[in-house]
């Protein structure tokens with residue numbers, strides 16, 4: 001149980017390595033390490049932005065929420081429904097197994113929610129054996145394929161449309177895994193604004209970050225941590241954006257432009 005509780009906290013957290021873990025390069029060249037080793041593989045954390053709104057129109061923002069495992073955050077879900085704010089949710093097979101009530105709400109509002117693929121078991125889609133925030137990565141291309149394919153199968157089995165987007169646990173990949181996932185037919189969902197720091201930020205900071213979203217931003221936050229303060233900040237941030245006249249879009253409605261070959 002302790003391991004599961006820990007994993008639930010590190011969906012997308014501030015970089016921190018536990019003692020003795022392999023150091024991997026994030027967003028940087030791996031020039032000073034031996035080739036062919038796991039540590040030589042640079043990890044990428046792709047960005048995703050929307051095309052800008054035509055001048056004179058309201059700013060557009062895509063809200064994306066990860067449901068890594070655990071429960072559903074009813075504070076956020078009910079706000080999205082009550083305020084009619086559309087969003088894209090990235091869910092794992094593991095989360096889907098335990099949240100029938102939330103699934104029913106999502107299925108009742110297909111106009112508001114796109115359900116996309118966050119993998120089967122919340123294992124980072126990296127095809128070499130490294131740990132990211134302490135989570136062991138898939139470690140091989142076969143394991144990456146399993147994580148992606150079984151995650152997609154769980155989405156459709158729960159009654160949603162076939163996913164078109166994938167976001168792996170920790171939102172980090174290596175280049176070959178990105179290529180592999182694209183070959184499987186998925187765009188990879190980076191983000192441009194980390195709204196809740198892996199659900200670990202306080203309410204005030206989370207509110208401030210989300211309320212600061214600008215035209216073209218793709219916001220990432222979590223909808224699976226109902227006991228965390230961050231969720232209250234998410235709700236207040238969403239309401240602030242709405243008051244400013246922000247137009248909320250789902251990823252399926254827009255041409256997201258990702259770097260590192262993630263969308264084209």
Ligand SMILES: [Zn+2]
Pocket residue numbers: 011012066067068118122168169170
């Ligand atoms: Zn996650």
